[in-house]
Amino acid sequence: MKGVGDYMKISNKMFEALVKQVSHEADASQLYLAMASWCESSGYSGAAKFFYSRSEEEREHMIKVIRYINKIGAHATIPDVKQPPVNYDSFEAVFQLAYENEKDVTASVNKTVNLSKDEKDHFTFNFLQWLVDEQLEEEQMFESILTKIKLIGLDGRGIYILDKEISEMDN
């Protein structure tokens, strides 16, 4: 009798890499949720709105990868999520950590794209292109927020302006 895996149109190694990507998206969603909650309870309502929305978007990415894995005849297993930090040193530290996280995810996406090239796995190579674009967009977004934080500064009026601007970046 044939199991689900027998219809799998990708290699085992590629399957593992995609499952790891599901994990990255799940962890990012949970991290941004923790950041949203910290921002909200610290009075940064604009940044909180921003991170709640980032968290939703990472969840959508996760589901997209899960559904691709199932589509190519495998079974996407659902991973445990990493406990995100509860407290953050500052408003700036939150964005710095989010940026570092996106850079790590990009590195992992790039490795998976390289693997799809090595294996001449055109299905997966094509599928991953939206994620490559997405990573560039997200890295740029966090970079621009960090630049603004440095330019405007975080004392008094500065944080008020930044929090408001970040809330408008949400859509």
Ligand SMILES: [Fe+2]
């Ligand atoms: Fe993502």
Ligand SMILES: [Fe+2]
């Ligand atoms: Fe992301």
